[in-house]
Every structure is written in C-alpha cells, then in structure tokens.
Amino acid sequence: MLNLYGMITEPMFWWVATVSAIVFAASIVAVPWLILRLPSDYFNHRHRIMIRPQTRASVYYHCVWIVLKNIAGAAFLTMGVAMLVLPGQGLLTIFIGLSLLDFPGKYQLQRSLVSKPFILKPLNWIRRKGGKADFIVHSS
Incomplete structure (x- = not known):
C-alpha cells in the first residue's frame, strides 16, 4: 500500500504498528519463558547434542516441526529487517528469527x-x- 510517492499509507502504517506491538508483547512473555526452560548447562557443550526421533511417526513430526520452525524464523528475520526502518523492535525480532533458524555454526555463535x-x-x-x-558457560 504505497502512494504515488512510494510512501507508506496510513492504513499500512497501522497494520505495521499493530504487528510490531504484538511481536513486542509476545517477546516480553516468550523470551523469559524460553530462557527458564533451558537447562543450566545448555551452553556448556562443545557441540549441540542432537536428539534423534525413535519411531517413524516421530520422525515425520520432527521434520514438520523443523520446517515450521525455520519458516517462522525466516518470517521473524524478514519482519525484523523491515522494522529497522519501520516502527518496531527490529533487532529483537531479528535475534528471535535467528534463534529459530537452523544454520551451520549457530550453536558456536550462541x-x-x-x-x-x-x-x-x-x-x-x-x-x-x-x-x-x-x-x-566455559569458554573453549
């Protein structure tokens, strides 16, 4: 919804502001909840410990979970980049998106x-x- 001069129109502004407020409110609840769910030695291993599904059904659900988590991560990353120039918590949203994405070296970065x-x-x-x-946390 851009006008003739390439600027955001008022309805689009309100949609972006609403989404930004929802992401902010969700992050206030979700971030501490996630931090509390992690074990105290979560960052104390050299490499991420992988948990392998045991049954065929759990393999299916695991794959679906990974795909959905990465789609959500990509969406948060995209919204975060947009919020760097639009109203919102761009950096926080980018960090949430990166934490949801799976990529090589992620655990070492964390x-x-x-x-x-x-x-x-x-x-x-x-x-x-x-x-x-x-x-x-032990540095190595």
Whole structure:
C-alpha cells in the first residue's frame, strides 16, 4: 500500500504498528519463558547434542516441526529487517528469527554471544528471578 510517492499509507502504517506491538508483547512473555526452560548447562557443550526421533511417526513430526520452525524464523528475520526502518523492535525480532533458524555454526555463535558478560548477566538475572540455576558457560 504505497502512494504515488512510494510512501507508506496510513492504513499500512497501522497494520505495521499493530504487528510490531504484538511481536513486542509476545517477546516480553516468550523470551523469559524460553530462557527458564533451558537447562543450566545448555551452553556448556562443545557441540549441540542432537536428539534423534525413535519411531517413524516421530520422525515425520520432527521434520514438520523443523520446517515450521525455520519458516517462522525466516518470517521473524524478514519482519525484523523491515522494522529497522519501520516502527518496531527490529533487532529483537531479528535475534528471535535467528534463534529459530537452523544454520551451520549457530550453536558456536550462541555460545560465543552468551559467554560475553554483558549478555550472560541479564540471562542469569532472569533465571534467578525464575528460581533456576545460572547458566554454566566455559569458554573453549
């Protein structure tokens, strides 16, 4: 919905603002919930420990889950990039999208980021508030 000069029209602005507010509200709830669900040694392994499905049905559901998770990640990443120039929490949305996507080196990137004190301290603060043990992170 662009006008003659390539600018966003008012209805489009309200749609973008509404989606932005919904993503923001969802992130306020989802991010702490996810941080609390992770085990304290989640970032303490050299490589991601893969859990393999045991039955044919669970393999099917696992594949469907991976595809849906990556589609959601790509959507969040796209929305986040758009929110860098539109109203919204662009960086937070990009980080959510990247966390949902599967790509080579993702776990090493996560470990590297979490090992930084300015990221680890807020994560552990959230975990303490939720009654969970701090993350154990060893650099290697």
